[in-house]
Amino acid sequence: MLPRSISRKDFIKNSSVLLAAGSGLLATAGPAAAADNRTAPVPGKTLTLKNVRLETGFEYDKEGDVVATKTELFTIEIRDGKIGAVLPNNPSAKGVDAKGLLALPAFKEMHIHLDKTYYGDKWVATGKRQGGVKGMIALEQQIIPELLKNSTYKAEKLIELLQSNGSNIARSHVNIEPTSKLDSLKHLQKALENKKDSFEAELVAFPQHGLYYTDSTGLMKDAAQMGVDYIGGLDPASIDGSIEKSMDFVVQLALDHQKGIDIHLHESGESGLKTIEYLIDKVNENPALKGKTFISHCFALAHIDRKKLEEVAEKMGNARMGVMSTIPFGGTVMPIPTLYKYGVDVRAGNDCIIDHWNTFGSGSVLQKTNLAAQLYGYRTEFDLSRILKLATHNVLPLDDKGNRQWPKAGDKADLVLMDASCSAEAVSRISPVRSLIHRGTIVFSKS
């Protein structure tokens, strides 16, 4: 191992000097912009990183199999939140010394509930589950008023946890229901405003208590006009009693407000499959929803026969739909390799981080990627390097042939510095994140 420890003091000292030379804080482009474009850096701000390790190619054995990943040190110039240039290393350049740490694309946490957590407050184990999702709705009706009291503070702590694990972007569902009304959304938006220079989130208006099971349709219509990016949904057959009525509302609201769709679907069996197929049909009828429609969990796909799975996965891929997964194991292992095979947009997230549903979320999407590698047998240098795409949403330093494709001039300057020698090691060892750079600003660092 190389001596790659990086001093937090040095980092903060150097970056603050560089930031002071520029114009400092970032500005926002306004709530209507998509999350990736929401943070617009102030022109003129620069950051130089030297001694940054980048992957440069694969090493092959006689059979043509990848056996190792080649790396070299570079100097990276960042300007206006974007990569300005990737240059041969200049150890004497003025700038921040990355001390040989490996740069990877920043991670994306794609399914979480930033509005609903005990994290940052107290430890609370989950109670005994009673009554399925409806039992959980009854529990939420009791505890949400208490959770809301400091939900802005806890959301900020949760964002800091995600940053420390290398994520600078999240897709967060936010409860829209008669108990919290629009307060979960307002409190979370306050937290995001407080963190706007270092973190971005796409928001999903989530009718956690059912659209019709509790009357949440009016609140959902209000939320659709409050800067959310996606319209959510929940188990339409088992909670609302009608796939068509519930999904039609979600689809229409998304179309009326030019939003995407991201529904929670825990239901398995016939109703789960029927919901997936109903949504595929709706996306095909409304091409504006292509590339913007996601099913979170989608457990039904884990329990259908191979032939039907291939058929549904192909239809989802053709409709450019996505599946958001926590990479479950045990009785439900999602067919993620098959989804990839048909071009389904697979993304990973932690979902729950110390809340009344689950207390096991670490906040690391790299850990979820490691879990996927274990579950699906991605063991070789090449396979491990490829599955990193689950953490970075398909941005990889090398293409399949080993050509360097990231970072390049013009890319957003969103990167993590890892204590790892290459992507494969980072995935396999869940290597420590030493720094997170968001739009050219160091927003987390740890020695």
Ligand SMILES: [Zn+2]
């Ligand atoms: Zn969820």
